[in-house]
Amino acid sequence: MDQAVDISGVTLVREGVRVFDGFSLRLSERRIAIVGRNGSGKTTLLRLIAGLAEPKAGRVTVNGVDVLRDRAGALNTVGILFQNPDHQIIFPTVIEEIAFGLEQQGRSRTEARALAAEALASAGRTDWAERLCHTLSQGQRQLVCLIAILAMRPDWVLFDEPFASLDLPATLAIERRIAALEPHVITVTHDPARVAGYDRAIWIEAGRIAADGPPAEVLPAYAAEMQRLAGLEC
Numbered sequence: 297m298d299q300a301v302d303i304s305g306v307t308l309v310r311e312g313v314r315v316f317d318g319f320s321l322r323l324s325e326r327r328i329a330i331v332g333r334n335g336s337g338k339t340t341l342l343r344l345i346a347g348l349a350e351p352k353a354g355r356v357t358v359n360g361v362d363v364l365r366d367r368a369g370a371l372n373t374v375g376i377l378f379q380n381p382d383h384q385i386i387f388p389t390v391i392e393e394i395a396f397g398l399e400q401q402g403r404s405r406t407e408a409r410a411l412a413a414e415a416l417a418s419a420g421r422t423d424w425a426e427r428l429c430h431t432l433s434q435g436q437r438q439l440v441c442l443i444a445i446l447a448m449r450p451d452w453v454l455f456d457e458p459f460a461s462l463d464l465p466a467t468l469a470i471e472r473r474i475a476a477l478e479p480h481v482i483t484v485t486h487d488p489a490r491v492a493g494y495d496r497a498i499w500i501e502a503g504r505i506a507a508d509g510p511p512a513e514v515l516p517a518y519a520a521e522m523q524r525l526a527g528l529e530c
């Protein structure tokens with residue numbers, strides 16, 4: 297089976313606004329960056345790929361799985377990290393939070409907890425197991441979400457603004473972690489420097505592809521346009 301995201305003829309409407317209208321895109325590279333202005337549709341695109349947004353028309357498959365209709369298949373194939381970890385975390389303790397996704401995949405409670413403990417150990421965070429999530433910093437909560445997603449062993453991991461609220465050392469730590477990941481990665485970011493080493497960059501404007509290609513071509517063009525707009529908006 298090809299490792300690919302296939303978005304075909306997707307039309308998606310939110311509160312009467314057409315975010316995508318007949319949108320198609322095929323992604324198969326290992327590291328893909330998505331850039332674009334606020335409201336251009338980046339988060340909605342990630343939600344479509346994760347099967348969390350329902351298009352009015354069209355189809356989205358990931359590695360052949362229809363992510364909207366086959367939720368079990370989607371859980372095994374795609375993991376998504378939301379911009380705000382507090383929109384993701386639902387359990388009081390770290391171990392419960394990590395075990396939850398594993399149970400959703402059909403594992404018993406005991407097995408899920410054992411795997412969650414292993415995941416924490418391999419991240420060097422065994423001491424976090426019984427920590428209350430709300431006592432961790434935002435960057436640490438984000439790491440809990442990442443550990444939880446990777447424990448589920450998805451083929452694709454989607455990151456929505458993973459660097460948005462991190463200080464520089466935490467940003468660089470997450471950047472290194474992402475770089476070392478085995479699965480395919482799609483990263484939405486406003487910070488082109490963080491994704492310069494990716495295999496492909498896609499610039500989205502108002503639900504359409506403004507540019508798509510090597511980051512060395514797409515990202516400078518995007519940055520120049522943002523500079524131009526910043527000048528106009530001052």
Ligand SMILES: Nc1ncnc2c1ncn2[C@@H]1O[C@H](COP(=O)(O)OP(=O)(O)OP(=O)(O)O)[C@@H](O)[C@H]1O
Pocket residue numbers: 310311313315332333334335336337338339340341
């Ligand atoms: N919960 C919602 N209800 C209704 N419309 C929404 C909702 N979330 C987003 N939209 C609309 O969908 C469009 C795309 O939003 P989306 O969040 O995908 O953009 P984005 O590129 O991720 O923006 P940002 O960079 O600000 O996060 C926007 O027009 C936005 O107003």
